[in-house]
Amino acid sequence: MSAMILAWSLTIAQILLGLAMACAAVRFTIGPRAQDRILGMDTFYINAMLLFLTIGIGSGRTLYFEAALVIGLLGFVATVALAKFLMRGEVIE
Amino acid sequence: MSGAPELPLWAALLVSFLVLAGAVITLIGAVGLLRLPDFYSRTHAPSLGATLGVGCILVGSMITFSVLQSRFLVHELLIATFVTITTPVTLMLLARAALYRDRVERTGSAPETDPEPTELR
Amino acid sequence: MSALRRVVPYPLLFLALLAMWLLLQQSVAPGTLIFGALVALGGCWAMVALSPQPARIRRIGAAVRLAGRVFVDVFRSNLAVGTIVLGGEHRRTHSGFMTLRLELTNRYGLAVLAIVMTCTPGTLWVHYDPMRRTLLLHVLDLVDESEWVRLIKLRYETLLLEIFE
Numbered sequence: 347m348s349a350m351i352l353a354w355s356l357t358i359a360q361i362l363l364g365l366a367m368a369c370a371a372v373r374f375t376i377g378p379r380a381q382d383r384i385l386g387m388d389t390f391y392i393n394a395m396l397l398f399l400t401i402g403i404g405s406g407r408t409l410y411f412e413a414a415l416v417i418g419l420l421g422f423v424a425t426v427a428l429a430k431f432l433m434r435g436e437v438i439e
Numbered sequence: 440m441s442g443a444p445e446l447p448l449w450a451a452l453l454v455s456f457l458v459l460a461g462a463v464i465t466l467i468g469a470v471g472l473l474r475l476p477d478f479y480s481r482t483h484a485p486s487l488g489a490t491l492g493v494g495c496i497l498v499g500s501m502i503t504f505s506v507l508q509s510r511f512l513v514h515e516l517l518i519a520t521f522v523t524i525t526t527p528v529t530l531m532l533l534a535r536a537a538l539y540r541d542r543v544e545r546t547g548s549a550p551e552t553d554p555e556p557t558e559l560r
Numbered sequence: 561m562s563a564l565r566r567v568v569p570y571p572l573l574f575l576a577l578l579a580m581w582l583l584l585q586q587s588v589a590p591g592t593l594i595f596g597a598l599v600a601l602g603g604c605w606a607m608v609a610l611s612p613q614p615a616r617i618r619r620i621g622a623a624v625r626l627a628g629r630v631f632v633d634v635f636r637s638n639l640a641v642g643t644i645v646l647g648g649e650h651r652r653t654h655s656g657f658m659t660l661r662l663e664l665t666n667r668y669g670l671a672v673l674a675i676v677m678t679c680t681p682g683t684l685w686v687h688y689d690p691m692r693r694t695l696l697l698h699v700l701d702l703v704d705e706s707e708w709v710r711l712i713k714l715r716y717e718t719l720l721l722e723i724f725e
Contacts, residue, residue, distance in 0.1 A: 348451035353443035355455035359462035359496075366462075366469035366488065373472045373481075381537040382478055388529055389472055389485040392522070396465055396488070399496050399518075400458055403503045406444035408514070408586065411500075415518055422525040429532035433539055464638065468681075471645035479684070480655040483641055483700045486681040491638045514583040527678035527685065534686045534698065549657070553689070553696050556661045557705040559713050 356404045363397045384428045391421025450506045454499045461495030464488060477548055478537055482530055489526045493519065570604045577603045615668045615724075622722040629715060630676050637680040644682075644701060656702040657686070659694050660709050664717055669724035676716055683708070 367390055374386035395417045402410030446454065464487055471484030497515040504512040541549035568574050581596035582588060617623060644651050664670060670688060677685045677697070687696040699708055 348448045349443045349445045351448075351455055352446060352451045355459050356443060359458045362459075362462035362466045366466040369466075369469035369473050379478065379537075379540075381533055381540070382481065384533060385478070385481060385485065386472065388533075389469060389488065392485065392489055392493070393465055393469065395518070396461065396492060396496050399500050399515075400462070403454065403458065403500050404443050406503070406507055408504060408512075411514060411518075415521070418518060418521060418525075422521075422529060425529040426532060429529065429536045432536035433532075464642070467642050467645055471641070474645060475652055475655075477655070479657075479698045480652065480700055482684050482698070483655075483681050484645060486678055486684075487638055487641055487645075490634050490679050490681065494634075512586070514586055517580060517583050523675060523679065527674045530678055531674065531685055534684055538686060553687075553694065554657055554659050556659045556694050557709045558661065559706070559709050 353404065356400055359400050360397060363393055363400065367393045367397070380432055384425060384432070387428075388421060388425045391417060391424070395421070444503065444507055446503065446506055450502055454503050457495045457499035457502070461492045461499065464495065465492035468492065479534065479549070482534055486526060486530065489522055493522050568601065568604055569608050573607060574600045574604050613667060617723055618725075619722050622719050626672075626676075626716065626719045626723065629719070630679060633680045633715075637682045641681040641700060654702055655698065655700045657696060657698050658702060658705050658708065659696050660712065662688075662693055662695050662713075662717065664720055664725070665690075665693065666720075666724040669720045672724075673712075673716060673720055677712075683712075 370386045370390040370393060372386075374383050374390065377383055395414045398410050398414040398417060402408065402414065468484045468487030468489075471487065472481055475481045475484060497519050501513055501515045538549050541547075542551060545551075577600035578593075578596045581599055582592065585592045585596070662670075662673075664673065674685045677683045682700045684698040685695070686698055688694075689696070697708070702708070
């Protein structure tokens, strides 16, 4: 019974997070400017991290936690590098 | 669909509520990314998911694993701390880069100089 | 004391790094503890090379009060931004830039203020000018500037001044 409730709500949450990722992907595609695309990508990363956490809750294993942490880290580094790129026009100074 | 962990009913209901609330808040933030009219307004939208969205889902995850392994598991706090510290950095850098670009290219979407400080009355 | 200080230059940082390592490993086995302590020591010594400005939290009570206020404001501002996002066209076009003067000059205080501003959606920290001591903000719901100035200065800055200066 309780596993049923949890499974359904996790599935719904995963669909909602997937929709959120789709919204971020649309913003990434239509722009209109580079900063909008980077913002969309940053949101995409955070939503992907949350999606992994919900999958982790569903599986009952802490393996997905590490994956979520790595996704968060990669998103942060990518966004900072791209923001620096926008500011200066070169990634490595 | 199958393979969800068997939790006590109270924990299952609480986790379900938290995860759904977090997902809905994150979705509202992502919708804001599409609906808001200009870049600077749009920067406010993702922070919805990065604060309460992340918070709700992490607390849900903490409850699940603490109940499952019947010990206090709070390693999700790492992600919470990490997201709290990094979100300001990314948004601030992005906003400053956008402001710089708008001022250099004179697109008119940002003020050429800072507005006069509003004083406390 | 001074010998201990020489081995572990930043005790709080040492404890935080050790806690992080143990959380990542999800165990408190002796081997994990020893390796975590080594990693934390390495982190402390790397910090010596950076020689950060010493941070001193003067009032623990004020810090707890600030955390409570921020916790409440996270919910409130999430609700506010959510209604703006889902609301009609006229609600979404009130955003704008504003500047305010800050008395706070401590670097750590400013960093905490930046985190607070980002944690409460609806305000975005854009640029702090250390010469004029002004802060450029972008606010999503900019109907009354003085309302936001009052919120930031009275609700957060007074407490931050108590904590850090």
